[in-house]
Amino acid sequence: MQSQTSLTVQSGYLNIVASNFDARPMSSMTPGGHRIGYEPSLAHAVCKHLGLTPVWHNLPMQDFYACLQFTSPRTSPYDVVWFNQAITPERQQWVTFTQPYGLFDEAVLVRQTNIISSPDELRGQRVGGLADSTNIVLVGGFADAIAVPYPGSDKVLPEMLAALRAGEIDALIDDELVLMVAAE
Numbered sequence: 001m002q003s004q005t006s007l008t009v010q011s012g013y014l015n016i017v018a019s020n021f022d023a024r025p026m027s028s029m030t031p032g033g034h035r036i037g038y039e040p041s042l043a044h045a046v047c048k049h050l051g052l053t054p055v056w057h058n059l060p061m062q063d064f065y066a067c068l069q070f071t072s073p074r075t076s077p078y079d080v081v082w083f084n085q086a087i088t089p090e091r092q093q094w095v096t097f098t099q100p101y102g103l104f105d106e107a108v109l110v111r112q113t114n115i116i117s118s119p120d121e122l123r124g125q126r127v128g129g130l131a132d133s134t135n136i137v138l139v140g141g142f143a144d145a146i147a148v149p150y151p152g153s154d155k156v157l158p159e160m161l162a163a164l165r166a167g168e169i170d171a172l173i174d175d176e177l178v179l180m181v182a183a184e
Helices: 038-050 134-139 156-166 176-183
Strands: 013-018 053-058 106-110 126-130 146-150 171-175
Touching: 013 038, 038 053, 106 134, 106 176, 126 134, 126 156, 134 146, 134 171, 146 156, 156 171, 156 176, 171 176
Parallel strands: 013 053, 126 146, 126 171
Antiparallel strands: 106 171
């Protein structure tokens, strides 16, 4: 029987693809460079159970799935993606997912002066969201809303919040948990 650690790129380690951008309470970085939040805590628990040491790698989200494509012999330096990922048919063509460890709804955040109570009221409004995410895809379902994708830099959430405050976008779509923290 093959040991669990031989299934990783580097024996004894789990090389994890993630992003350093602030997605509290799911994941964020301390000023000292330590990853904290629900997902890192869960990754640490799984690694402890498997006898592995987690090693985090900050990659742009658009590279998450392409970086896991293996050739024979295995050439990717990464084992898994562990960062706020929805399971979609497109992503399932690239990788095998575990069972979901969370169920998260999307939400729309607007300025207090922008009275919005339904997606229909976003007609003609600029809705910012993370590029290449399931959130920005949802904007396409809002009649005549204008999707404004933001690249997945480490500062993407603060950039989108600043754009919302400045009136460069009218609304912001993201995971409900992330926006609840940002709204405060």
